[in-house]
Amino acid sequence: xxxxxxxxxxxxxxxxxxxxxxxxxxxxxxxxxxxxxxxxxxxxxxxxxxxxxxxxxxxxxxxxxxxxxxxxxxxxxxxxxxxxxxxxxxxxxxxxxxxxx
Amino acid sequence: xxxxxxxxxxxxxxxxxxxxxxxxxxxxxxxxxxxxxxxxxxxxxxxxxxxxxxxxxxxxxxxxxxxxxxxxxxxxxxxxxxxxxxxxxxxxxxxxxxxxxxxxxxxxxxxxxxxxxxxxxxxxxxxxxxxxxxxxxxxxxxxxxxxxxxxxxxxxxxxxxxxxxxxxxxxxxxxxxxxxxxxxxxxxxxxxxxxxxxxxxxxxxxxxxxxxxxxxxxxxxxxxxxxxxxxxxxxxxxxxxxxxxxxxxxxxxxxxxxxxxxxxxxxxxxxxxxxxxxxxxxxxxxxxxxxxxxxxxxxxxxxxxxxxxxxxxxxxxxxxxxxxxxxxxxxxxxxxxxxxxxxxxxxxxxxxxxxxxxxxxxxxxxxxxxxxxxxxxxxxxxxx
Numbered sequence: 404x405x406x407x408x409x410x411x412x413x414x415x416x417x418x419x420x421x422x423x424x425x426x427x428x429x430x431x432x433x434x435x436x437x438x439x440x441x442x443x444x445x446x447x448x449x450x451x452x453x454x455x456x457x458x459x460x461x462x463x464x465x466x467x468x469x470x471x472x473x474x475x476x477x478x479x480x481x482x483x484x485x486x487x488x489x490x491x492x493x494x495x496x497x498x499x500x501x502x503x504x
Numbered sequence: 505x506x507x508x509x510x511x512x513x514x515x516x517x518x519x520x521x522x523x524x525x526x527x528x529x530x531x532x533x534x535x536x537x538x539x540x541x542x543x544x545x546x547x548x549x550x551x552x553x554x555x556x557x558x559x560x561x562x563x564x565x566x567x568x569x570x571x572x573x574x575x576x577x578x579x580x581x582x583x584x585x586x587x588x589x590x591x592x593x594x595x596x597x598x599x600x601x602x603x604x605x606x607x608x609x610x611x612x613x614x615x616x617x618x619x620x621x622x623x624x625x626x627x628x629x630x631x632x633x634x635x636x637x638x639x640x641x642x643x644x645x646x647x648x649x650x651x652x653x654x655x656x657x658x659x660x661x662x663x664x665x666x667x668x669x670x671x672x673x674x675x676x677x678x679x680x681x682x683x684x685x686x687x688x689x690x691x692x693x694x695x696x697x698x699x700x701x702x703x704x705x706x707x708x709x710x711x712x713x714x715x716x717x718x719x720x721x722x723x724x725x726x727x728x729x730x731x732x733x734x735x736x737x738x739x740x741x742x743x744x745x746x747x748x749x750x751x752x753x754x755x756x757x758x759x760x761x762x763x764x765x766x767x768x769x770x771x772x773x774x775x776x777x778x779x780x781x782x783x784x785x786x787x788x789x790x791x792x793x794x795x796x797x798x799x800x801x802x803x804x805x806x807x808x809x810x811x812x813x814x815x816x817x818x819x820x821x822x823x824x825x826x827x828x829x830x831x832x833x834x835x836x837x838x839x840x841x842x843x844x845x846x847x848x849x850x851x852x853x854x855x856x857x858x859x860x861x862x863x864x865x866x867x868x869x870x871x872x873x874x875x876x877x878x879x880x881x882x883x884x885x886x887x888x
Contacts, residue, residue, distance in 0.1 A: 407845060410663055420659045420742065422843040434845070436663070453659045453742035453806070453824065470662070474693070474748035487744070494745040496693055497728040 409433035409456055413471035414440050418455040418487050425450040433458075447484040455487040467492050505857055507679065509648065509864040510640045512578065515604025519647045520578030521799050521864040523638060524549045524815060525631045527624070528575055530587025530596060531556030534612060537586050540621045545628040547636065548584075551814050551879040555887070556592070563884040568592075569769035570881055572599030573795025575607065577815050578648075581635035582606040584624055589613055606634055645861060646681040649772075651793030651801045651816075652756045653687060655786040658741020658806030662752025664823030664842040664852075665804030670758030671853035672802070672860075673777070677760050682775045684793050685757055686782030688718050689733065693747025694754045698779065702762045711765035714781040733784075737807045741824070756804065768882060771796055786811040787878035790818060800860055810834045812876025817869040819859060836869050 408431040409419040419433045425446045433442040433456075442458060450456050455469075461481040466473045475492040485491075512520040527550040529538040535552035542550040551574060559567050575583040575596065583600050587593035590611040597609035608627045612620045652669055654661055673683050691698055695715050702708040722729055734743045743749050763776030769792055772778040780796060782789040786809055790801050794815045801818045803811065808831040812818050822828060825840040837859050841847040863869055 410843070410845075412662070420663055422663075436667075451742075452826070455659070455742060455744070469748060470751040472694070472697075472747070472751055474751065475745040488742065489739055489744050492744050494693075494747060497733070497746055 407432050407434045409442075409444075411435045411440070411442065411458065412469055414438060415468065415471060417457065417459055417461060417468045419444075419458055421450045421452050421454055421456055424452050425456065445484045447482060448486055450486045457481045457483055457485050457487050459483050466495070505854065506861050507645045508642045509645045509861055510866070511643050511648070511864060512581070512638060513641050513643060514578050518578040518603075518797065519643050519799065520580070521648065521866075522579035522815070522817070523581045523635050524579055525628060525635050526551060526575055526580045526583045526815070527628070528571060528583055528585045528596065529553065529556070530571070530585060530593050533557070533588055534586045537612060537617050537621050537624065541584070541624045541628055544621075544625050545632060547632040548628050549814055549877075551877070553879055553881050555881050555883065556587070558887040560888050563887070566769050566882060566884060568595065568599065570791065570795045571596045573769060573771075573797070574791075574815060574879070575600035576603045577794055577797060577799065579799050579815050580605065581638060582631040584627055584631065585609040586620065586624060587611050606631055645864070646676065646679040648800060648864065649682040649684065649796075649798045650676065650860070651684040651790065651798035653685065653782075653786060653789045653793070653801065654753060654756060654804040655809030655811060656735075656737045656741070656805050656807040657749060657752060658738060658743055658824060659752070660741070660822070660824040660843060661804055661806040662748075662755050664839055665806070665821045666752055666755035667758075667849060668821060668823075668839055668842065668852040668856055669756045669802050669804050671849050672856045673756065674758040674760055675853060675857065677777055680775055682772065683757075683777045684772065684780055684796060684798055685777070686780040686789050686792070687753060687784040688715055688781050689722075689729065690746075690753050690784040691715065691750050692719070692729075692733070693745070694750035697754055698762065701757070701760070702765060702779070704764070707762070707765040710767075711779060714765070714767060741807045766796070768792060768884070769795055783882055785880070787813070787880035788882045790816070790878070791880050792882060800863060802856070802860070808834060810871070810874075810876060811878055812871030812874065814877035814879050817863050818871045818876070819856075819863060819869050820871065821856065833874065834870050
């Protein structure tokens with residue numbers, strides 16, 4: 404069932420996790436871990452296995468949700484299908500007064 | 505599922521899955537004698553470490569708890585303690601003797617190291633004869649204590665390997681088992697979930713006090729842990745923030761409720777799931793869990809942490825296919841099939857259940873085969 408190329412912890416999360424290396428312009432399917440919800444996303448850039456993919460357009464300053472919980476906030480706008488990592492999100496708890504770069 | 509293991513029933517009724525004759529140095533300068541005995545006498549195991557001199561207050565108390573706990577661990581059949589001076593060596597030996605197992609203390613002052621080694625070796629001959637004459641018995645799997653700590657985590661940990669441990673933990677607790685977990689700093693961002701899961705109000709307050717004390721300690725240093733948490737390895741594995749790492753971390757306890765909150769080195773009372781205040785550094789945490797009575801440790805990893813412990817087998821589980829491919833000599837359970845949904849969570853929880861039983865019955869884990877024996881003491885502050 405290597406049909407799904409990313410997995411999502413909880414319905415409503417803003418990110419999924421690539422379970423395969425994703426290529427730009429690839430249309431990939433994903434699935435929520437528990438439940439039936441499926442997703443289809445146009446990949447905008449290379450996203451290696453284990454890295455996060457944005458499931459929606461995210462504004463600068465917006466909270467990033469994974470596991471149904473806050474994992475950080477965006478330090479720049481992120482498009483649906485882009486990679487989400489330390490270059491565009493940062494911790495809310497630690498590094499709060501820094502630029503997060 | 506199999507629910508019996510072939511283990512050692514110790515004098516105090518606790519169940520062990522290994523049968524060590526442990527040579528315990530009290531202090532750094534007695535490591536040499538301890539290792540010498542290990543080299544001469546077959547079947548002995550030394551646990552060298554860096555401390556045991558001029559410690560004081562709570563730090564000294566934790567030192568004694570850890571050393572006595574190591575010798576008292578049910579995986580230890582008998583122990584020999586060696587220190588430069590008699591007082592602390594005797595204190596540790598007396599603490600271990602409360603379990604009823606054979607223990608003898610030696611000291612180097614007024615003897616010299618060579619004479620001490622000879623005496624220890626003669627004692628070790630008797631201890632090994634005793635240990636190897638003990639017979640294993642069929643006992644309930646749920647009578648052992650298991651500890652949990654992950655390391656070199658990545659996003660596959662939260663997606664798969666930690667969740668497998670979590671599902672196993674739920675099942676083991678339903679069978680009346682005992683489980684320890686910790687990693688205080690690596691709960692940052694998920695501490696509210698741990699607090700909610702604690703069954704008793706007093707434990708919730710104790711947990712939050714320990715958690716906040718560490719957060720304050722970080723602040724007092726004028727820093728935050730950005731830069732060391734998540735680690736370089738975590739970030740390379742796709743983890744972006746401490747919150748994300750912590751939420752992945754707590755998947756290890758599944759949906760289980762927590763029976764108590766323990767401070768560093770405190771022994772759990774009763775069965776069930778217990779949180780212990782520990783460092784998130786793998787060897788420090790596993791050393792404390794072993795001192796609190798864990799006899800098997802479950803270690804999910806993403807990028808491939810290679811830690812072991814001298815006293816308890818450390819079982820490595822990974823779901824990262826690259827780690828399976830490049831670090832296979834460290835991995836005991838390949839769970840990469842959960843990432844592409846080839847197999848489900850229950851399947852892997854059952855595989856882990858069987859793996860632990862197999863380990864408890866005597867099969868070596870990779871960390872034992874590779875002689876990974878990281879015995880690392882937690883220091884609360886500098887020695888005098």
